[in-house]
Amino acid sequence: xxxxxxxxxxxxxxxxxxxxxxxxxxxxxxxxxxxxxxxxxxxxxxxxxxxxxxxxxxxxxxxxxxxxxxxxxxxxxxxxxxxxxxxxxxxxxxxxxxxxxxxxxxxxxxxxxxxxxxxxxxxxxxxxxxxxxxxxxxxxxxxxxxxxxxxxxxxxxxxxxxxxxxxxxxxxxxxxxxxxxxxxxxxxxxxxxxxxxxxxxxxxxxxxxxxxxxxxxxxxxxxxxxxxxxxxxxxxxxxxxxxxxxxxxxxxxxxxxxxxxxxxxxxxxxxxxxxxxxxxxxxxxxxxxxxxxxxxxxxxxxxxx
Amino acid sequence: xxxxxxxxxxxxxxxxxxxxxxxxxxxxxxxxxxxxxxxxxxxxxxxxxxxxxxxxxxxxxxxxxxxxxxxxxxxxxxxxxxxxxxxxxxxxxxxxxxxxxxxxxxxxxxxxxxxxxxxxxxxxxxxxxxxxxxxxxxxxxxxxxxxxxxxxxxxxxxxxxxxxxxxxxxxxxxxxxxxxxxxxxxxxxxxxxxxxxxxxxxxxxxxxxxxxxxxxxxxxxxxxxxxxxxxxxxxxxxxxxxxxxxxxxxxxxxxxxxxxxxxxxxxxxxxxxxxxxxxxxxxxxxxxxxxxxxxxxxxxxxxxxxxxxxxxxxxxxxxxxxxxxxxxxxxxxxxxxxxxxxxxxxxxxxxxxxxxxxxxxxxxxxxxxxxxxxxxxxxxxxxxxxxxxxxxxxxxxxxxxxxxxxxxxxxxxxxxxxxxxxxxxxxxxxxxxxxxxxxxxxxxxxxxxxxxxxxxxxxxxxxxxxxxxxxxxxxxxxxxxxx
Numbered sequence: 001x002x003x004x005x006x007x008x009x010x011x012x013x014x015x016x017x018x019x020x021x022x023x024x025x026x027x028x029x030x031x032x033x034x035x036x037x038x039x040x041x042x043x044x045x046x047x048x049x050x051x052x053x054x055x056x057x058x059x060x061x062x063x064x065x066x067x068x069x070x071x072x073x074x075x076x077x078x079x080x081x082x083x084x085x086x087x088x089x090x091x092x093x094x095x096x097x098x099x100x101x102x103x104x105x106x107x108x109x110x111x112x113x114x115x116x117x118x119x120x121x122x123x124x125x126x127x128x129x130x131x132x133x134x135x136x137x138x139x140x141x142x143x144x145x146x147x148x149x150x151x152x153x154x155x156x157x158x159x160x161x162x163x164x165x166x167x168x169x170x171x172x173x174x175x176x177x178x179x180x181x182x183x184x185x186x187x188x189x190x191x192x193x194x195x196x197x198x199x200x201x202x203x204x205x206x207x208x209x210x211x212x213x214x215x216x217x218x219x220x221x222x223x224x225x226x227x228x229x230x231x232x233x234x235x236x237x238x239x240x241x242x243x244x245x246x247x248x249x250x251x252x253x254x255x256x257x258x259x260x261x262x263x264x265x266x267x268x269x270x271x272x273x274x275x276x277x278x279x280x281x282x283x284x285x286x287x288x289x290x291x292x293x294x295x296x297x298x299x300x301x302x303x304x305x
Numbered sequence: 306x307x308x309x310x311x312x313x314x315x316x317x318x319x320x321x322x323x324x325x326x327x328x329x330x331x332x333x334x335x336x337x338x339x340x341x342x343x344x345x346x347x348x349x350x351x352x353x354x355x356x357x358x359x360x361x362x363x364x365x366x367x368x369x370x371x372x373x374x375x376x377x378x379x380x381x382x383x384x385x386x387x388x389x390x391x392x393x394x395x396x397x398x399x400x401x402x403x404x405x406x407x408x409x410x411x412x413x414x415x416x417x418x419x420x421x422x423x424x425x426x427x428x429x430x431x432x433x434x435x436x437x438x439x440x441x442x443x444x445x446x447x448x449x450x451x452x453x454x455x456x457x458x459x460x461x462x463x464x465x466x467x468x469x470x471x472x473x474x475x476x477x478x479x480x481x482x483x484x485x486x487x488x489x490x491x492x493x494x495x496x497x498x499x500x501x502x503x504x505x506x507x508x509x510x511x512x513x514x515x516x517x518x519x520x521x522x523x524x525x526x527x528x529x530x531x532x533x534x535x536x537x538x539x540x541x542x543x544x545x546x547x548x549x550x551x552x553x554x555x556x557x558x559x560x561x562x563x564x565x566x567x568x569x570x571x572x573x574x575x576x577x578x579x580x581x582x583x584x585x586x587x588x589x590x591x592x593x594x595x596x597x598x599x600x601x602x603x604x605x606x607x608x609x610x611x612x613x614x615x616x617x618x619x620x621x622x623x624x625x626x627x628x629x630x631x632x633x634x635x636x637x638x639x640x641x642x643x644x645x646x647x648x649x650x651x652x653x654x655x656x657x658x659x660x661x662x663x664x665x666x667x668x669x670x671x672x673x674x675x676x677x678x679x680x681x682x683x684x685x686x687x688x689x690x691x692x693x694x695x696x697x698x699x700x701x702x703x704x705x706x707x708x709x710x711x712x713x714x715x716x717x718x719x720x721x722x723x724x725x726x727x728x729x730x731x732x733x734x735x736x737x738x739x740x741x742x743x744x745x746x747x748x749x750x751x752x753x754x755x756x757x758x759x760x761x762x763x764x765x766x767x768x769x770x771x772x773x774x775x776x777x778x779x780x781x782x783x784x785x786x787x788x
Contacts, residue, residue, distance in 0.1 A: 001574055004558065095537060099550060
């Protein structure tokens with residue numbers, strides 16, 4: 001398999017996943033803010049912080065209000081991580097590797113792109129946002145399902161899964177970070193943590209699975225443990241890393257990358273959520289993200305160049 | 306209502322299926338009588354089937370407009386064009402003869418230039434040629450073949466004579482559409498294949514692979530063959546992907562290849578570098594290697610020429626073979642055939658007047674209204690004057706162009722291109738067409754059975770290019786005589 005094709009497929013999968021995650025993040029944050037009492041310090045600004053575009057955001061936008069933040073995250077063509085750009089990048093990577101993908105993948109991704117471009121402005125005011133973002137999420141999931149169900153599960157598909165799971169692990173860690181930061185800013189004992197963590201679970205579509213697993217209620221440490229360490233939930237960091245590890249086993253020259261993944265995985269296992277306050281949780285997430293970036297760089301150097 | 310062949314009148318032009326209103330040519334009789342058995346509705350239904358099949362199969366070509374490139378469905382006419390096998394065998398022999406001579410010619414130009422010393426063609430013709438690459442002098446490719454894949458355009462005049470209009474030796478395209486046209490016809494007119502012996506065309510990718518393997522410099526049992534494409538923005542990308550898939554070869558872009566210190570070519574794979582033996586390149590000469598040609602080229606592979614000169618990789622077509630793909634050189638092809646093969650040409654050229662010769666130039670200038678004037682080095686129908694359809698201003702413009710750069714122009718009498726019935730709305734009408742067979746030369750020589758027929762879908766139009774409203778149709782070489 002050509003390195004270029006592997007690279008493009010990997011990025012296509014990452015961008016599809018990123019588009020879905022961004023949509024869900026904006027959607028849940030909207031609902032969280034509706035629940036918080038007026039005057040709470042927590043604002044929309046935190047989203048650009050978490051998704052890594054804060055500097056650019058503050059440079060280009062004077063008012064850090066809801067409308068501008070949502071615009072920056074969804075529709076801004078200069079923000080490389082905006083929803084529209086993620087979808088356009090997924091499409092471009094799909095378009096240039098069509099020879100190894102099922103034909104319908106291209107058609108669906110193209111439709112997704114056209115739909116998002118035509119309708120994104122509906123999502124800027126609160127009224128149309130939910131419907132638009134839910135549609136985007138469904139279309140992304142459809143694509144993921146289409147690839148799983150119609151593409152040969154060969155090396156090319158390994159790169160799809162690796163890309164998707166790394167992106168997922170990355171997003172889950174960022175969501176945990178939002179929880180940590182929100183709590184720190186609103187005061188840990190303000191009684192808000194139930195709302196905050198419930199929202200975070202929703203942002204990862206994991207509320208129901210969490211309740212099935214943990215019956216006693218929504219507590220910070222339990223949620224963090226679930227999102228970080230649960231072996232079975234497909235969006236937990238641990239599960240994503242296990243998936244990546246499984247795919248790596250099939251690929252040639254996997255030794256160094258496998259070692260990186262196992263290192264990060266071990267660190268995740270060793271975290272003790274019950275003993276962490278918001279500040280040390282934030283530091284832990286930071287280390288985890290550095291680990292995920294290192295895995296990405298190792299993949300790039302091994303197979304893409 | 307069914308088809309009434311008596312109402313179909315090709316006029317003065319030679320028609321490929323109908324000799325005079327109501328009478329089909331022998332090879333086409335099964336086809337025309339079967340078509341007459343269909344009702345109008347049924348005929349239309351088949352047409353719709355063909356359109357759907359083309360969309361389903363994703364047969365597209367790329368057009369550029371407003372800076373965006375768009376895949377368009379391939380325009381296709383369901384009525385096949387028919388040629389009797391006996392006539393085709395003569396054409397086939399003529400094409401083989403032509404490519405053999407052209408390859409001897411190119412090889413000679415890059416070695417001793419005997420043909421120039423013997424004054425068969427003037428030296429200035431070559432030194433002024435846009436396709437001549439001094440970097441290729443002295444190189445001896447496998448089997449001494451430079452042009453491995455050639456697409457020659459054939460046209461038929463009103464008296465029935467088939468002429469070679471031009472030889473495309475650089476990166477000729479269209480062969481994938483020839484194969485797809487047959488696939489579609491089999492789907493929508495299956496009955497016809499039971500009553501006719503039609504030579505198959507789908508062996509082309511195997512023949513191509515065989516030819517490419519035959520020029521491999523390595524002795525590996527399975528030489529690594531790749532198809533080098535400029536990428537998805539190229540108008541022939543569909544074909545590049547099609548041929549790579551059909552041959553089981555990797556479709557690579559310049560970035561996927563590298564030339565290592567050992568001067569071998571490698572492709573970058575997830576297993577690490579893998580050596581490449583043969584490159585079927587669909588990138589123009591000047592973009593092949595930024596170290597030697599256009600330094601800004603991002604499509605090429607730095608060091609590729611070095612690897613090729615050392616004999617470590619084969620390139621098809623070889624760089625520099627475009628020297629024979631020049632309208633002025635074309636006018637010498639009959640002499641070239643006589644010179645190298647000591648044979649008479651089996652296929653005639655269209656009579657051609659060279660504007661760098663004073664007498665011939667004067668003839669062209671005096672007859673602009675009845676002639677077609679072409680620049681020596683363009684393809685795709687660009688920069689041409691079609692005399693009978695030109696305005697006085699256009700003719701003045703060409704008068705000036707020819708006088709200022711006579712080497713760059715040739716003139717040919719405008720031919721009455723032959724026609725075949727095409728399904729237009731609800732009736733069959735004559736439309737002009739040409740034919741592009743593909744010839745392969747490596748260790749052996751091979752010609753496709755028929756080729757790609759391109760049709761000008763507008764009434765009276767002579768422009769067959771798909772970018773300018775042209776369509777295409779399946780081409781049958783039928784062997785109904787041997788039963």
